[in-house]
Amino acid sequence: MSLFTILLGGELVATPRLRRQIAGTRVIAADAGIAHATMLDVLPELWVGDFDSVPANLPTELAKVPRQTFPPEKDMTDGELAVAVARERGATALVLAGAFGGPRADHAFLHLTLALRLAEMGVGVILSSGAQEGIPLLPGSAGYDYDDETLFSILGFSDLDGLTVTGAKWPLTSVEVPFGSSLTISNQVKGKLEIGLAQGRAMLLVHPYPEF
Structure with missing residues (x-):
């Protein structure tokens, strides 16, 4: 790489x-x-x-x-x-x-x-x-190395299908998120954050340093 x-x-x-x-x-x-x-x-x-x-x-x-x-x-x-x-x-x-x-x-x-x-x-x-940092989310799944209680949001750039979020205060299991929905704004890491997406495109926005 x-x-x-x-x-x-x-x-x-x-x-x-x-x-x-x-x-x-x-x-x-x-x-x-x-x-x-x-x-x-x-x-x-x-x-x-x-x-x-x-x-x-x-x-x-x-x-x-x-x-x-x-x-x-x-x-x-x-x-x-x-x-x-x-x-x-x-x-x-x-x-x-x-x-x-x-x-x-x-x-x-x-x-x-x-x-x-x-x-x-x-x-x-x-x-x-x-x-703060952003990571593109495309169909597939991945894990992320953020501390517990780190604030994060998932900003959809299309309708999202099959969105699964684990290791979070508010987990999601294979949900549909319409484009423009605020459902995935302001969550918190709780354990090992993992995100999976079946269809769509989004941005993971994370605030690892909330003091700034």
Whole structure:
């Protein structure tokens, strides 16, 4: 597996969990996302974007990172371009750091849908702000390593059929969840969280660091 971290321009906290997830990964920064590099103690191998949001007073080592420049008027965001470049360089799994929050809600929503599309292509994806993270859910089952009482939600991006959740305060057994339902919002881990889905697409949103 070739794991890359993409530094995006959203909110980010350098939690121990995030540091473990990005340890030893190759790093590409998307425009303003390079501002997170110092906090995470990483040096990107490439800086991608139109550079309309370059942070002021960058440390010398970051200002010297090789750039791949794109015009401001383009048909992909800087984040999607960075993901595409990582894929060209062999990425089979991605951590999208800084995928939530920030001044543009449309970009945050795009990161969720982009992650689902990548997952359908067989690419492993974790979206993270450090304080919270997202994992695409497609048909199949998987287990997750979260502590007891960790808050989580399952956000459906379609009707969900055969959704089973165990290791939770409110377990579910092969239920149907209509698109737009709040049934799967605000649950808590209780034991070993496992989620199975027969049909549909969703995002597991988890808050491992509720203090942030």
